[in-house]
Amino acid sequence: MHIFMLKLEKTKRDSIKQFFLDLFYIMRHTHTRLGIFSITKKIIILMMTSYLIVGALFYQYTQKVSFPSLLSHQEQQMDSIALFTTAEISHIPELNSDRLNYVKRKILENSHIFNIFISSHSISVGENLAVAPNMHLYYLKKQPLLAKKYRFEDGYFIIYFKADQYVQEVQGIVNTAYLTFMLMFITLLVVAIVLKLTLLPFTQLSSLMTSIDYNAPVSYSLPKVSSKDERYDLISAFKTLSFKQQEYANRLNDLNLSLEDKIYKKTLQLQELNDSLEHKIKNEVTQNRQKDKILSEQSRFAALGEMIGNIAHQWRQPLSAISTATGNAKIENMLGIATKESLDDTFNRIDEYIQYLSDTIDDFRNYFKKDKKKKAYYIDEILKTALSISKGSLNDIRIIQDKVNFKIKLIGYPSELMQVLINIFNNAKDILEEKDLAKKYLLISMSKTSTHIIIKVYDNAGGISKDHLSSIFDPYFTTKHKAQGTGIGLYMSKEMIEKHMKGSLTASNRSFDVDGTEYIGACFTIALPYN
Numbered sequence: 001m002h003i004f005m006l007k008l009e010k011t012k013r014d015s016i017k018q019f020f021l022d023l024f025y026i027m028r029h030t031h032t033r034l035g036i037f038s039i040t041k042k043i044i045i046l047m048m049t050s051y052l053i054v055g056a057l058f059y060q061y062t063q064k065v066s067f068p069s070l071l072s073h074q075e076q077q078m079d080s081i082a083l084f085t086t087a088e089i090s091h092i093p094e095l096n097s098d099r100l101n102y103v104k105r106k107i108l109e110n111s112h113i114f115n116i117f118i119s120s121h122s123i124s125v126g127e128n129l130a131v132a133p134n135m136h137l138y139y140l141k142k143q144p145l146l147a148k149k150y151r152f153e154d155g156y157f158i159i160y161f162k163a164d165q166y167v168q169e170v171q172g173i174v175n176t177a178y179l180t181f182m183l184m185f186i187t188l189l190v191v192a193i194v195l196k197l198t199l200l201p202f203t204q205l206s207s208l209m210t211s212i213d214y215n216a217p218v219s220y221s222l223p224k225v226s227s228k229d230e231r232y233d234l235i236s237a238f239k240t241l242s243f244k245q246q247e248y249a250n251r252l253n254d255l256n257l258s259l260e261d262k263i264y265k266k267t268l269q270l271q272e273l274n275d276s277l278e279h280k281i282k283n284e285v286t287q288n289r290q291k292d293k294i295l296s297e298q299s300r301f302a303a304l305g306e307m308i309g310n311i312a313h314q315w316r317q318p319l320s321a322i323s324t325a326t327g328n329a330k331i332e333n334m335l336g337i338a339t340k341e342s343l344d345d346t347f348n349r350i351d352e353y354i355q356y357l358s359d360t361i362d363d364f365r366n367y368f369k370k371d372k373k374k375k376a377y378y379i380d381e382i383l384k385t386a387l388s389i390s391k392g393s394l395n396d397i398r399i400i401q402d403k404v405n406f407k408i409k410l411i412g413y414p415s416e417l418m419q420v421l422i423n424i425f426n427n428a429k430d431i432l433e434e435k436d437l438a439k440k441y442l443l444i445s446m447s448k449t450s451t452h453i454i455i456k457v458y459d460n461a462g463g464i465s466k467d468h469l470s471s472i473f474d475p476y477f478t479t480k481h482k483a484q485g486t487g488i489g490l491y492m493s494k495e496m497i498e499k500h501m502k503g504s505l506t507a508s509n510r511s512f513d514v515d516g517t518e519y520i521g522a523c524f525t526i527a528l529p530y531n
């Protein structure tokens with residue numbers, strides 16, 4: 001505002017232009033602050049601004065418009081008086097002091113004229129200010145007595161005259177301004193009070209709206225308005241809105257309650273279902289474990305059965321040799337031809353056979369012993385033992401071993417691995433016996449990758465039919481007669497290799513070459529991790 005007032009001192013055009021520029025500047029910079037003011041404050045500010053503008057324009061008017069025009073009016077008056085006076089004086093043939101005084105008195109009858117002088121020389125205006133006893137001091141200071149000098153034949157005729165008409169007019173304008181400003185101020189006050197009172201319901205309503213609990217029953221009292229104006233409309237609208245809101249809140253509450261109830265019931269049902277499911281799962285798990293146990297037992301019994309066959313087969317030859325040896329010794333003894341040497345020889349041979357029998361039994365016992373803990377073993381040794389156990393039943397099958405002397409130490413369950421190998425050998429034997437082949441082969445090869453030892457067992461029985469290939473590892477899958485097979489051999493083998501030893505057991509149909517002839521059959525591949 002300060003800048004604004006200062007700038008208005010410039011020329012009229014410039015100052016008006018500057019005024020609008022400043023107003024725009026003020027509005028731009030105060031807009032954000034004005035934004036937080038209440039409507040009453042905003043209106044008061046607006047009114048005050050417009051009052052200031054009016055005041056400033058009024059000031060401009062008194063300064064620049066009224067003063068010069070008033071002056072010229074007064075001067076015109078004075079000119080006419082002067083003209084009349086000089087004419088009067090000029091007509092007097094002899095200008096004595098009496099005459100002059102008469103004229104002076106006459107002229108001074110004009111209330112605007114303060115004093116007149118006849119001077120022989122020109123005097124500057126304002127020289128005789130001190131002789132203005134009844135002059136308003138302010139006026140003297142602010143504005144010198146208006147003076148005009150007119151030349152006549154014998155000197156100068158100087159008229160001082162009062163500018164009180166001007167003073168009065170200016171005073172009048174100033175008084176009007178005061179009055180206007182007083183009125184404006186009173187209007188401002190009245191407007192502020194009226195606005196405050198008018199907007200009171202809005203204020204009350206907004207504080208009510210923020211403090212209200214919409215979930216509780218309607219218990220608040222709304223602001224009262226006597227006239228049916230916009231405030232009344234707004235309050236009525238709010239009333240309707242709050243009732244609706246409460247209705248919705250009630251509905252929501254009901255919905256919530258019913259939902260909670262539903263959720264509770266569903267949770268109970270779910271809980272029951274969960275309990276029964278848990279129970280079922282537990283049962284299933286137990287049953288599964290039992291099944292597994294039974295399967296494992298069955299597999300062991302099947303292996304045991306096969307083994308007893310193998311033992312019988314392997315013992316037949318040494319037993320008959322022992323029987324022959326003892327029979328011969330008996331006859332020699334009866335005939336009296338038995339010498340100490342021949343008897344020693346017979347006993348030694350029997351000892352050897354017994355040792356052989358004992359070894360076979362040890363092998364079988366070791367094989368049948370279930371591994372409880374992992375232990376270190378040499379893969380080639382296990383293969384050798386498995387072959388020696390199965391050898392008895394492999395009869396006319398030629399066993400070809402290809403690079404099987406890998407001296408590699410593995411950590412695991414050697415007797416389980418042996419059981420797997422014997423299973424595979426027995427399967428090959430079964431299928432080879434079934435087929436009427438001129439030559440029967442069992443080819444065993446060993447190889448090594450950076451992570452695994454791989455044992456492959458081939459036979460030349462023609463392979464596994466495509467339909468069976470995906471089922472042979474399933475429990476109880478067998479193509480054999482009931483008396484011959486249970487169908488758990490490969491299932492258990494896969495379990496042991498994959499679950500216990502973290503290896504893999506797979507089957508495919510492959511061809512292989514023996515002495516330039518190609519043979520085809522099943523190929524079982526065991527891969528075991530080492531290191």
Ligand SMILES: Nc1ncnc2c1ncn2[C@@H]1O[C@H](COP(=O)(O)OP(=O)(O)OP(=O)(O)O)[C@@H](O)[C@H]1O
Pocket residue numbers: 302423427428431459461463464465468472477478479480484485486487488489490491522
């Ligand atoms: N070398 C093979 N050649 C062709 N088929 C085979 C061979 N080995 C296994 N099979 C097929 O896989 C089936 C399942 O073999 P698995 O060893 O699991 O059971 P099984 O030998 O029938 O009975 P057991 O439980 O007594 O071992 C066999 O019945 C047979 O049909």
Ligand SMILES: [Mg+2]
Pocket residue numbers: 423426427485489490
């Ligand atoms: Mg089998």
